[in-house]
Amino acid sequence: MKRILLPGLLCCLIVFGLSSCEKTDDGDISGNDREKFLGDWLGQSTGSVQGSINFNMTITASNSAPDQVLFENFDGYGSGTFIPATVSGSDFSFIRTIISGDTIEGSGRYNSNNTLSFSFTVGDGQTVDTRSGTARRP
Secondary structure, three states: OHHHHHHHHHHHHHHHHHHHOOOOOOOOHHHHHHHHHOEEEEEEEEEOOOEEEEEEEEEEEOOOOOOEEEEEOHHHOOOOOEEEEEEEOOEEEEOOEEEOOEEEEEEEEEOOOOEEEEEEEEEOOOOEEEEEEEEEOO
């Protein structure tokens, strides 16, 4: 009896173990959400301290997480400067980032007319510039 029971039990454990390792599809909605953000954008922003700024930026997919994108040259900070953002549906939230001593944080939205709108703050430790802006595809 032990000879039959032990192999049967072992087979059940192996099948259970393999099925528990099976990859599940969570629908990766957030990974697909970011696709509409990717590419080149013409942006402009306005604030109480810095005034108006026009800038070109590029948004790329982050390798860190399927729901993240990287804004390069956001608000004219320069080529090679990146601000990560988390995307959920048509909304995004900047991950608090420090560039050249400025702390940048905020959020925005991808609009139905294929534009971006955003509001954010830039703080240098002494003053905080509350800014808002838009971006469109070239």
